[in-house]
Amino acid sequence: MDKVCFKCKKPGVEKINIEGKEYYSCNYCKSISPRFSDEKAIFSETSKKGIVQHAVAVTILEKDKKILLIKRRVWPFCYALPGGHIENGETPLEAQKREMIEELGIIPEKPKLVLHTILENDLCRHGAAWHEWFLYKCDMDKNRSIFVNSEAESADWFSLEEAMRLNLSSATKTVLTEVYTQKRHVDCPEKLKRFGTKNQNLAFDEEKMSELIFHISNAFLSLRNTNQVLEIATNETLKAINSASVSIAILKEDYKTLEIKAYARNDKLNNQPDFPEFKIGQGVAGQAAQTKKIISISDVKNNSIFIKGKSGRTKSLLCIPMIVNGKLIGVIDVADTVVRNWTEEEVRFLSILASQLGIALENSRLFAESEKEKDLLDSVVKNIQEGVVVVDLKGRVIVWNKYAEEITGLKSEEANNQSGIKLAKKLGFNDLIGIISEALLNRDRLKDFYLEKRILTVSGQQIWIGINMSFIGDQGNGNYILTFRNISRDRELLQAKNDLVSTATHELRTPLTAVKGYLSMLRNGDAGEFNKKQEKYLGHAYQSTERLVGLVESLLKTLKIDENKVQLNLQNFDIVKIAADSIENLKHKAKGKNISIHLKSGKLFAFGDPDNTKHIIENIVDNAIKYTKNNGKIDVTLKNNGDNILVSIKDTGIGIPQGAKERIFDRFIRVNNPLSVKAGGTGLGLHIAKNMVQKQGGKIWLESKLNVGTTFYFTVPASINITNN
Amino acid sequence: MVALKKTVLIIEDDEILVEMYKEKLKNEGFRVITAKDGKIALQRVKEGPDLILLDILMPSLNGFEVLKRIKSDLDTKNIPVIVLTNVGSESVDNDKNLALSLGAVDYMVKSLNTPESVVTRVKEIL
Secondary structure, eight states: OOOBOTTTOOBOEEEEEETTEEEEEETTTOOEESOOBSSOOTTGGGOSSSOOOEEEEEEEETTTTEEEEEEEOOOTTOOSSTTOOOBTTBOHHHHHHHHIIIIIOOOOOSOOEEOHHHHHHHHOOSOGGGTOEEEEEEEGGGTEEEEEESOOOEEEEEEHHHHHHSSOOHHHHHHHHHHHTTOOOOOOOGGGTTSSSTTOOOOOOHHHHHHHHHHHHHHHHHOOOHHHHHHHHHHHHHHHHTOSEEEEEEEOTTSSEEEEEEEEESSSSOOOOSOSEEETTSHHHHHHHHHTSOEEESOOTTOSSOOOOSSOOOOEEEEEEEEETTEEEEEEEEEESSOOOOOHHHHHHHHHHHHHHHHHHHHHHHHHHHHHHHHHHHHHHHHOSSEEEEEETTSBEEEEOHHHHHHHOOOHHHHTTSBHHHHHHHHOTTSHHHHHHHHHHTTTTOSSEEEEEEEEOTTSOEEEEEEEEEEEEETTEEEEEEEEEEOHHHHHHHHHHHHHHHHHHHHHHHHHHHHHHHHHHHHTTTTOOOOHHHHHHHHHHHHHHHHHHHHHHHHHHHHHHHTTOOOOOOEEEEHHHHHHHHHHHHHHHHHHTTOEEEEEOOSOEEEEOHHHHHHHHHHHHHHHHHTSOTTOEEEEEEEEETTEEEEEEEEOSOOOOGGGTTGGGSTTOOOOSHHHHHHOOOSOHHHHHHHHHHHTTOOEEEEEETTTEEEEEEEEEBOSSSOOO | OOOOOOEEEEEOSOHHHHHHHHHHHHHTTOEEEEESSHHHHHHHHTTOOSEEEEOSSOSSSOHHHHHHHHHHSTTTTTSOEEEEESSSOSSSOHHHHHHHHTTOSEEEEGGGOOHHHHHHHHHHHO
16 A cells, blocks of 8 residues: 555655654655555645645535535544534634635535535545535525535535546445436435534424433343443433533542543544543533533633633533432533534433433442442351341241351251241251240240350250340331350350359358457457557458458359349338338448438338348448548438339439449449549449349439439339338 | 356357357357367257357268258257358348258358357347
8 A cells, every 4th residue: 555645645755763753754745744644635636726635525516517626634633523623713614614605605504415425435534524524505496506524625616527527436426416417315314403503403303302211211220230321321312412422420439520431422533531530610511510500501612611622622512410319420411513502402301311310320329339238248147157047027037147057057048938946846946946936936025035045056066055036127027136156155254253253252251250250359358458549450450351241242242143143032011111220230330420311201111122122222321421521411211102112312422423324333333533442342332232123123223413412213112012101 | 046058059160260159159158069060060969059050061061961960850950050151141042041941040141240249149049
């Protein structure tokens, strides 16, 4: 193939090297180009004005039997949108139209016919800009027809005979002859409607648009791949709206940037949008995204928000934001290379499309998100080192995870959809499924529960498991969720700890008995009289021993609570007497701080364990003494409260900070303050008291104001057969 | 006529505690005999004490067993027995229940009581 100059299309280019790069120098026109062409210029030898670089437009003027050949420069790189690049503020098409008016006295109207399908093969192979030949004037009755393409520079006239002598392909000649002799009738194709004068309003094919929306919606239903759907949407919209380009930009996860996910244009040469990404507020599309409003620009000239792209060919723009529930999803951007008044129908269609696409995109995003979440959850449930079994309302297993498989030896395939009870019968009631079945049989009573049970695993191991069952859902609809784990180790440790505490405390009791006993005998004078100082020292030693004894008792009690071994001797009893006894036991201690204790009550009988109740009152009053400064006051009030008796113990102590109110009943909790250091104590008293109150069927709570005082309240059920007044 | 001294049998393996209770009881006018384990205790019970202070955790024979035997022997079954121990608790408790059901008159936790309070209880019963 001959190398031809890219500019003048004459053969004879020479490869030269400039600064390490290859260029082609033309021997004829002396131009230097980085490329060469492989095609000779057609018509070049027919030019009357020297070099006709390329003929790109033909006008047939029947009256004079002449063909107008429009001469123009070649723009080999100008593959951009139809309408061409801008020179002196106008596109070649506009320039050519102006020339036609000024030089030829022809007023171009709407193009009526396109010849590009026939002519492009022999006249203009070099680029998209030249593909389309328009019949602007096709008024055969008036014997005037003008064909122009989008980029022309000047024109020459030829008669049909002269044209036939030119170097045209036989196909072209045939067409030209047919057009000239009116044998060829060509309907103006849809695609060409837009090429014409400004401010035209062409009929908008609504039916086609509805079809398109239907088509796009369907695509979303049948295709999971969002990009594929967007591709279809842009391509179809491009065809329907007949614009130069259509792009769909989607808001990225940063909620700041929009990314063009699909782009279509009516020439196939450049598939890259000018701005693959843009920020909200940036450019026309960015503005549409920011304001969530449609922006329609018929002419970008003097538009302050418009940002010119690389090709610089955009003349008009229509940007429609996609909004779902007030949330920005993306922007549809339709651009054209001519000044264009976007019609109401076009805007309406694109709005419908935008909302359809927006919803579809949002749905597919949510779907993808939930799928992702579901996958994650599924794998967590499956692999977690804790048994998870879900049983539906009919008692059928619907989830049976890996850990459940390991313990029972039953594969999830075998368990799924099986009745839990049937499985239990098969595997024996002593195992996990048995427990599950038992739970299910009693499910009306046991909505949520926790139990610990010893089971035999498939490997023959005896293990302790802790099972949690909860019901999720509402009546008639929901599932039972059972989680369980091996708590053998916990049980062993707990047992070991309890054994240790139990042994240690019991062992402590004996030496304490001796210390306490002998000290008390000394103080009683069993070994003779002591002087004041000796007595004082003995008193301190005795009190400290008492504290130690108290600590040991508290530990033992806590242990019993933990092991659930507390037994109550429930009976009707005179609670007022118990309260008076408790106060009496502590009067001595209160006196030491000059604190007065008052009991206010009528005659009241409760139902509970009297010893236990005494212990509770003593515990709280003892606390009150500890945390009340010297000369304070403690009121113990008992009230008939219907079903129960309300005991309140009010002190003028230092109070409990808001944040500590709940924690104060926990084990080993002591609120940090200077008095608590002085007060001593194990931090077990209130924990025990709370458990004891609850064990008796009562409640315990408190009200407190810092530096004003605290009131503890607890209830004891009222006597069953003695009516309190 | 001077009343005969009442005899209390202390069944206790801890010598220091034996001495403590013995001293106190003697000071309060009691005659005291002791046994440091269950087997010896059963021998001494035959001497017919007026009251028995019985520990639970002891070598050779534990307190519950000793109590059972005392109460199943016609000669000794009427001797009041106070279980004086450091296991269990004085409020509702399995050990206490067991002791009372076996015929003990009371169940006292040693560490919670002083020798005085033990003697007071002994006096109340006799």
